[in-house]
Amino acid sequence: MQTTCDLNPRRGRTTTLSAARGGSSVPSARVGILGASGYTGAELMRILLQHPYAKIKYLTADRSAGLAFSEVFPQFSYVKDLPRLSKFEDMSPEKWGQEVDVIFCCLPHATTQLVIASLPPSVKVVDLSADFRLADIEVYKEWYGGEHKAPELQKEAVYAITEFSRDQVKACRLVANPGCYPTAAQLPLVPLLRSGLVSQEDIIIDAKSGTTGAGRSLKQNILYCEVTDGISAYGIASHRHAPEIEQGLREAAGGKEVVINFTPHLMPMSRGILESIYVKTAPGKTAADLKAHLQGLYAQEPFVHVLEGSKVPETRHVRGSNHCFINVFADRVPGRAIIVSAIDNLVKGASGQAVQNFNVMFGYPETTGLLSPPMFP
Known part of the structure; x- marks a missing residue:
């Protein structure tokens, strides 16, 4: 593959x-x-x-x-x-x-x-x-x-x-x-690992998803009364997206072993992925260096955006769109940074990215059919 x-x-x-x-x-x-x-x-x-x-x-x-x-x-x-x-x-x-x-x-x-x-x-x-x-x-x-x-x-x-x-x-x-969780994780992490700006060790991904990530078939755990007014972790230490994320990060790290701590959570919303990602910065590097690298890399990309200042990505700001919002923050712990990444799990995390790949396969402009702005509220 x-x-x-x-x-x-x-x-x-x-x-x-x-x-x-x-x-x-x-x-x-x-x-x-x-x-x-x-x-x-x-x-x-x-x-x-x-x-x-x-x-x-x-x-x-x-x-x-x-x-x-x-x-x-x-x-x-x-x-x-x-x-x-x-x-x-x-x-x-x-x-x-x-x-x-x-x-x-x-x-x-x-x-x-x-x-x-x-x-x-x-x-x-x-x-x-x-x-x-x-x-x-x-x-x-x-x-x-x-x-x-x-x-x-x-x-x-x-x-x-x-x-x-x-x-x-x-x-x-x-x-x-790709899967929805892996897309939201790899868009910020792959460039940072390729550039050596973060360590391949001790990467923690705390992920949240809307209920559409579980599919449309009838399941008790995604019934309205089971989901609303609460939040629950699932697939703890056993979610199938973990090896997919590690595969991409290992390649980005030049074949070095990458092991992540990945825990997904089910949220009382229909769609959206939000990931808080905790990383060690490389010696001498700061959260500002990480952000500057991502800003330069994605400056001309139509769908991946590194937010200005201290704006925090939110699922409601990408809802219904093929966009990914990212920002990077300095942790209070020296030598660590916090990355926040948000996508719509059904669009950039599934069907939107599928159409984006279809456009590339057939030589159509990559943004064709995908320029609808996010829906708000």
Whole structure:
């Protein structure tokens, strides 16, 4: 593993990207979304409705197969003239695999590998599950409780936080879209480890998430009465995102071992990720040095922003957007710094980053479909 929609059937197959391609004509991409009835599927629909170069051809949802599109997604009932998309279909790659250019795979973990292996090699894939995120299939087996069923595909998968992996994404067929917690952690930590500004030892990540991170299926612990008016830690010392974060940080540290303390918490909100990250600064370095490095690195990035002064990132300030807000603070303990990172778990932490990677894969402007500002309040 390498680490590093158009819902209007009246629109034609070819779209012009004159600004991005000097006036040349670039084909739109025919899109399928597998497992489209969940939260990430709904978010993909919301984003791709604004995307001029994506033409959705198929939506599948096993549990919702046969249900009307507007019944599963009432918020999109205003979208008319969708004869092919009027109902969700069963997942049958052999039927439609030749009719799409790219698949967004929103299936549950451990169900994606064989599905992707059954697709024609001409079809590009952006996988939002964890099935191709871990390069070492033995590590995958340990954390996900089963053998990896497509080890050859794993070798060609590109783990893609877009800001770090553009060149690999341009040339790849299979993108392993990162998890939400790992995205919020790695956007600040990877550059700091690469530059040697922080120690690879004693990294503590205190993370908070909205309930959509647990998916749309019925679970007692995410019922309203179980979540509201409280906060709870979960997956203590055993969350599956820990090895994914360590994999990216280890690479950033030049192969040196990186072990993190990572504890996620469930918050009484629908969406959002907030991480307070505690690090040791390198000898002679300060929190101001860390912040200056991140500011310089991300100055021209459209979606990653290092806040000015002492402003503290908040989930409500990135809600519904593909943006990541970061700031760095000096700890009262000498030689330590506190990094705060905020994203929307469904957008930059899932579907938004998936579309960002899709744009890079197909040569579209990277921000296409993703420029909606945060929703407030």
